[in-house]
Amino acid sequence: MSALGELRRLRSAKGGTTVASKAAKQEERAAYLFLLPWLAGLVLITAGPMAISFYISLTDYxxxxxxxxxGLQNYLDMLGDDRLQNSLRVTFVYVFVSVPIQLAAALAIAVLLNRGMKGLAFYRSVYYLPSLLGGSVAIAVLWRTLFGSDGIVNRGLAVLGVENAPSWVADPSTALGTLIILNVWTFGAPMVIFLAGLRQVPASLYEAASVDGAGRWRQFTRITLPVITPIIFFNVVLQIIHAFQAFTQAFIVSGGSGGPSDSTMFFTLYLYQTGFGNFQMGYASAMAWVLLIIIAAFTAINFWASRFWVFYDD
Known part of the structure; x- marks a missing residue:
């Protein structure tokens, strides 16, 4: 009887294992079914076009x-392309000047809004609005009008007694500066992120610092900044990537030409002109991959350097 009972137990266990295995397979199929839209998007929208773009970058198309x-001829041709090198210089100046000023302005406004003023939701929405509109064609057209020869900026300077002010968007020495100001003006998105980070700083740290006699500036430099360094790091990475990809502002403000003397010829704008203006799609695809490598390199550098100045709870 004991042998018969043991046989029945083994059959029952085997049947239970089979049922569990079928249930696991059904869950696996359901998981793949739910993942199917994402997988389709990855293949059709991201991985597939990237593979095709890399192949085209190796061709004359x-x-x-x-x-x-x-082969690598398109990449070799970049070494002797003066306009491409100028576009890189313009883009680097735009990124390394506008991003620090933008983040500094965003942090300053976030600190002011964090003091608990009335109507915080309203002010937060107002300051965030430029980030929603800054990349639009309408704002770029408005910016071109504001800094034109007869724009509001020159009219305001005329009231102050400044005569014969230049057309800021048409002067090679100031055209890029107008785009930098436009990018700084769109500080709303990093400001909201900074504000959320400031809300997470423990009030007990400020109270202890006040008891020790620390002023507001010392509290800001010794408490606020170290605590929110992960937020600063996040905004730095995000805004650098965004600045390298800037296109609409330069295209509209310069009329698609890259401004006077290529002073606003961003790398993305030159890429557009090469691919869709000169029909050199192979060369333009190679430029796109160079831009990807540049962004990836700066992102990797930021992650490497973060170990020296970003502080986490642990």
């Missing part, structure tokens, strides 16, 4: 004829 494989 004008959109009208079949691609002709040329």
């Amino acid at each position: 004008n959109l009208l004829q079949a691609p002709e494989f040329v």
